[in-house]
Amino acid sequence: MNKRLPVLLRQAAGLAAIVAFWQWAAAAGHLNPLYMPAPSSVAAVLIELFVGGTIWPHLIATFSAALGGLVIGLGVGSALGVAAALTPYLGELLEPVMIGLNAVPRVVLAPLFVIWFGIGLGSKVALAVILVSVLVFFTVFTGIRGVDRRLVERVTTLGGGWRDLLREVYLPSVTAWVLGNLKVAVGFAFTGAVVGEFVASTKGLGYLLSFAQSNYNSALMIALIVLIMGFVLLIFALTGWLERRLLRWRG
């Protein structure tokens, strides 16, 4: 911690300098508030969102979609990845489908999901699921195929069957790979939720962004971006903690 503290202080000082410069430029009239409002205006909007209580239903909607999509996506991606890696026939079928899904920017599916699942929570969760599960599938699929054969042989020669292999070798390996990619998955889940809301919805941070855009409300847009960034960073910190705790054996 002692070594990190000076780095953190320097980073905080750098950020503060940029914000101060931005505030000064806005106050001096160098920035058009229609496009680039002052940080103080953005902060005022943020405070108003929380004090007035407007933000809560939107936050809950986005978080429900993102976390729901994250959990389901992790489950679906891991299960398919394990099944495809351990069952060659299934692997042959699933791999091209996943490669196809990976080849397109999956957010293009958002309008289709609105038709399929409606403008409610379902279409947002579905988009987050498809974004997360393809990532997790490849992580797990390639990970299991590359699992240390010596460990597999060790458990086998100790008399372990496929259940023991799954529990003692594959699942811990999968956990390590998935946790290693959890931050990217969290980012994908929020992308899915917000983009889904942006396309069609009645609430959520994506909906608010769309609303702010149609009103040329730059301060609200920047406030929402800062808010999303803040929450995602908070979740990153939580996943980092989880990773350190569950992967202590890695050191």
Added chain:
Amino acid sequence: MLRVKELALSYGTTPVLEGVSLEVPTGKFVSLVGPSGSGKSSLLRAVIGLEKPLAGNVTGDFDAGEIGILFQDDALLPWRDAEQNVALGLRLKGVDQGSALATARQWLTRLGLYGLSERWPRQLSGGQRKRVALAQVLAREPKLLLMDEPFASLDAIVRARVTGDLVRLVEQRGISVLLVTHDLEEALALSDTIYLLSHGPRAQIAGRYDVTLPRPRDPMTVRTHPDFAPLLARLWADLSREVGGRAA
């Protein structure tokens, strides 16, 4: 007794072993030496069942659960601490978790790892990891131990100590051993019988040597026994012939 009879093995179209027969009598220490690439490890893998032989068979009066296997890689699960790794061997044999952990701790202590039970494999030195792997195998009380250059990666002092501990335990418990090694001195110091595998492909048993050095044996001091040097010279000459005089 473990009996390998007329074993033939190939990798694809490349023949490796042909008509290999050897025996490991109960309670005896048998080593298999031979030129690099002759198929020593392949023979052991066939005995274990990791390779399917083309012909011949492997028979023995052991259950699968009574065979202990130790390879050059210690292959400890990195996400299990030392005692859990040792206990794993017992749990896979049907021992409940509590008893398995208690036995694991006893074996770790016996092998000089007292106080290191809760270390992750990455926190252990090469010698300590090897002892954990050895504890994992010995805790299952095997009747037959199959080893493929298990201590090759260790430095000389650590290797001598771990080998000494192994010999003591094998002698005390009457465990039968088949060891694959390229180290002739080690083979002589440890074994009752040594088989020499010929140069591949189609390697065969080119010689069998009975070692009559006294037991119990200290693998280090036995090297000063008057019978040791002549036997080593004979083995060395035969092995050199097998590799076409390139051994020197």
